Amino acid sequence: MQTHKRQYQVFLNWGVPVAAVLLALVVGAGFLSAAGANPWVAYRSMFYEALGTRYGLTETLVKATPLLLVGLGICIAFRTGMINIGAEGQMIVGAISGTTCALLFSGLPAILLIPLTFLAGFLGGAVYGFIPGILKSHLNVNEILTTVMLNNVALQLQYLLLRGPMMDPQELAYGTGYPQSAPLVAAARLTRLIPRARVHSGLYVAVILAAVVFVLLWKTTVGYRMRTVGKNYEAAVYGGIRVKRYLVLSMVLAGGMAGLAGTIEVVGVHYRLLDGVSAGYGFSGIVAALFGQLHPLGTIPASFFFGALLFGAERLQRSVGVPAAMVYVIQGLVVVSVVSSDYLSRKFLQARVDTEAKRRRQEGDAEADGSSVAAERNQVGQNGAEEERPSS
Amino acid sequence: MSEFFQATMIVGMLTAGVRLATPFLFAGLGEMLSQRSGVLNLGVEGIMLVGAFVSFYAAYQSGNLYVGILAAMGAGAMMGLLTAFVSVTMKAVQGISGIGIHILGLGISGLFFRLTMGSIVTIRGFPRLRIPLLSRIPLLGQVLFSQNWMVYAALLLVPISWVVIYKTTFGLKVRAVGENPHAADSLGISVNGVRYVCVIIGSIMAALAGSFLTIGQHEAAFVNNIAAGRGFIAVALVYFAKWRPVGILGGAFLFSMIDAFQLRIQIIDIGIPYEIPVMLPYIVTILVLALSTRGRVMGPTALTKPFIRGVHT
Numbered sequence: 161m162q163t164h165k166r167q168y169q170v171f172l173n174w175g176v177p178v179a180a181v182l183l184a185l186v187v188g189a190g191f192l193s194a195a196g197a198n199p200w201v202a203y204r205s206m207f208y209e210a211l212g213t214r215y216g217l218t219e220t221l222v223k224a225t226p227l228l229l230v231g232l233g234i235c236i237a238f239r240t241g242m243i244n245i246g247a248e249g250q251m252i253v254g255a256i257s258g259t260t261c262a263l264l265f266s267g268l269p270a271i272l273l274i275p276l277t278f279l280a281g282f283l284g285g286a287v288y289g290f291i292p293g294i295l296k297s298h299l300n301v302n303e304i305l306t307t308v309m310l311n312n313v314a315l316q317l318q319y320l321l322l323r324g325p326m327m328d329p330q331e332l333a334y335g336t337g338y339p340q341s342a343p344l345v346a347a348a349r350l351t352r353l354i355p356r357a358r359v360h361s362g363l364y365v366a367v368i369l370a371a372v373v374f375v376l377l378w379k380t381t382v383g384y385r386m387r388t389v390g391k392n393y394e395a396a397v398y399g400g401i402r403v404k405r406y407l408v409l410s411m412v413l414a415g416g417m418a419g420l421a422g423t424i425e426v427v428g429v430h431y432r433l434l435d436g437v438s439a440g441y442g443f444s445g446i447v448a449a450l451f452g453q454l455h456p457l458g459t460i461p462a463s464f465f466f467g468a469l470l471f472g473a474e475r476l477q478r479s480v481g482v483p484a485a486m487v488y489v490i491q492g493l494v495v496v497s498v499v500s501s502d503y504l505s506r507k508f509l510q511a512r513v514d515t516e517a518k519r520r521r522q523e524g525d526a527e528a529d530g531s532s533v534a535a536e537r538n539q540v541g542q543n544g545a546e547e548e549r550p551s552s
Numbered sequence: 553m554s555e556f557f558q559a560t561m562i563v564g565m566l567t568a569g570v571r572l573a574t575p576f577l578f579a580g581l582g583e584m585l586s587q588r589s590g591v592l593n594l595g596v597e598g599i600m601l602v603g604a605f606v607s608f609y610a611a612y613q614s615g616n617l618y619v620g621i622l623a624a625m626g627a628g629a630m631m632g633l634l635t636a637f638v639s640v641t642m643k644a645v646q647g648i649s650g651i652g653i654h655i656l657g658l659g660i661s662g663l664f665f666r667l668t669m670g671s672i673v674t675i676r677g678f679p680r681l682r683i684p685l686l687s688r689i690p691l692l693g694q695v696l697f698s699q700n701w702m703v704y705a706a707l708l709l710v711p712i713s714w715v716v717i718y719k720t721t722f723g724l725k726v727r728a729v730g731e732n733p734h735a736a737d738s739l740g741i742s743v744n745g746v747r748y749v750c751v752i753i754g755s756i757m758a759a760l761a762g763s764f765l766t767i768g769q770h771e772a773a774f775v776n777n778i779a780a781g782r783g784f785i786a787v788a789l790v791y792f793a794k795w796r797p798v799g800i801l802g803g804a805f806l807f808s809m810i811d812a813f814q815l816r817i818q819i820i821d822i823g824i825p826y827e828i829p830v831m832l833p834y835i836v837t838i839l840v841l842a843l844s845t846r847g848r849v850m851g852p853t854a855l856t857k858p859f860i861r862g863v864h865t
Contacts (some may be wrong), residue, residue: 485662492656
């Protein structure tokens with residue numbers, strides 16, 4: 161009985177969001193038809209391009225890497241109750257600080273240079289996450305708004321640096337003025353895993369960090385406290401948790417993960433800082449984390465799925481003539497339906513418990529079972545709360 | 553001579569400032585209504601983008617700017633219905649679902665822009681409507697009374713919102729639903745019904761704010777992501793305004809004047825990289841938000857909390 165219920169809950173946790181994504185794809189099909197494409201052909205070509213070819217599969221992994229890193233940070237922040245929309249900006253700042261470090265210490269051997277660059281990227285993003293964190297915890301400033309504003313500031317900062325002090329001296333010498341930094345030395349570049357493909361060892365870093373974040377959130381006191389703050393702020397205060405500290409910490413970690421994603425894009429893919437390095441991963445990472453149920457391990461397959469979606473959508477333009485903006489339509493629909501489905505799964509679970517209780521009452525041993533049903537109902541309440549996302 | 557130049561420049565800047573306040577007024581007042589009923593509509597930016605595109609395209613195709621306005625209102629109502637369904641009926645976490653609506657709006661406007669036009673097209677937007685007599689007042693006439701009708705409409709919406717919220721039964725219901733939905737429910741007010749209405753009206757106003765960015769300009773054009781964060785600034789304005797119409801007016805002018813100022817700095821080259829003035833409105837928004845939390849004025853008690861009968865949160 162207990163395991164049965166457990167299974168049902170696991171089914172709901174995974175089945176409902178998957179159904180929600182399918183619904184989003186069906187509605188997306190309407191948009192594809194409106195765009196003059198055959199939805200079936202479009203989706204098939206999207207997923208074939210992304211998963212059916214060697215090139216497509218490796219590019220999907222290239223895109224999944226930053227999505228996973230950003231998504232892990234989102235898991236930490238959202239679980240702590242901080243709705244961090246600033247991953248895009250944190251990624252940019254992380255890419256800037258990481259690139260700066262890699263260019264400054266280009267004389268170091270790879271074994272020192274790469275960890276140092278990672279650290280610099282993480283710290284850059286962490287500082288940029290700290291700002292909205294401290295504003296929220298100490299001045300109660302809405303973090304959604306500050307992070308959105310800081311995204312715009314980071315974007316301008318990137319233009320400013322790439323057109324000014326960080327511009328490749330070569331660009332100045334030839335007078336081309338393309339906004340990009342000098343290329344990184346070989347020692348700063350990550351290993352490519354497969355010949356003639358861009359997929360790089362940053363993928364391993366991301367997967368290992370997924371395990372680390374899982375342990376942090378579910379196996380340590382710090383993680384327990386962060387989740388408590390996110391789940392029930394008042395109870396956390398009452399329980400003596402220093403909530404302000406954990407709010408800030410969650411933003412620092414989330415920013416750090418996004419910053420690392422930015423650095424890894426530079427040292428793994430582009431080998432230099434260039435305009436548009438964040439490429440919308442900061443937003444897509446949020447979508448991936450939500451689809452992964454804000455669970456670090458669930459975010460791994462979710463990132464892979466959205467990596468495929470992003471690459472497939474890029475190809476859509478060429479294969480069936482649908483603009484790449486289609487990917488935003490699908491992502492928007494996915495967020496909306498996944499967040500909505502959350503309520504349904506709680507409702508289904510409750511309905512099942514209610515019928516169970518009714519059945520037992522009808523069997524006549526109400527007296528004996530009354531208390532256990534009540535206890536069970538209570539427990540579902542708690543389990544339901546377990547899966548509930550932090551409210552803003 | 554240089555004095556004269558400076559005077560015209562200041563008048564020009566103030567005129568631009570009043571014009572730039574319009575989208576903040578439309579979107580901010582709409583968002584205020586929505587939040588007063590207890591729903592945080594974070595998708596304003598996306599709805600603005602849809603409104604901007606739809607109004608431009610409808611006006612471009614029909615040759616009539618007012619068709620564009622009607623189309624924007626229709627599109628805004630549709631987006632509002634979706635927002636209300638997700639956050640009221642499906643009780644989604646509003647901070648997250650709003651981001652979904654934003655991404656969706658960004659996608660819809662970008663997708664159909666590429667499909668229908670593909671490149672930037674310019675048409676004539678609404679002309680200036682000089683108000684007789686008043687427009688002849690020196691300085692003020694130029695700044696306030698020589699704008700297009702959408703600017704006047706936005707300014708008129710400030711007192712209208714005030715009357716609706718504080719002096720009508722509907723306004724009383726909105727405030728009740730936002731402050732104590734359970735009490736409102738026990739008095740027979742349809743909590744979810746009121747929230748649907750508020751979210752939809754707010755979204756129509758956001759779409760109108762978007763339409764001002766295209767057909768409300770002298771040279772009307774749509775470009776991708778034309779709202780450039782204004783929708784989010786409008787949401788921030790509501791916090792800054794402490795949920796009062798007059799506060800929205802003040803905040804809208806504060807931001808639009810900063811916007812007008814930074815646009816001028818970009819034009820007159822004073823030797824600083826142009827990225828710095830572009831950052832200015834965003835940094836000011838953060839500072840203003842940080843400072844406006846002092847004084848502990850709380851927003852509607854039930855803000856972001858979905859209503860479930862019998863479950864108190």
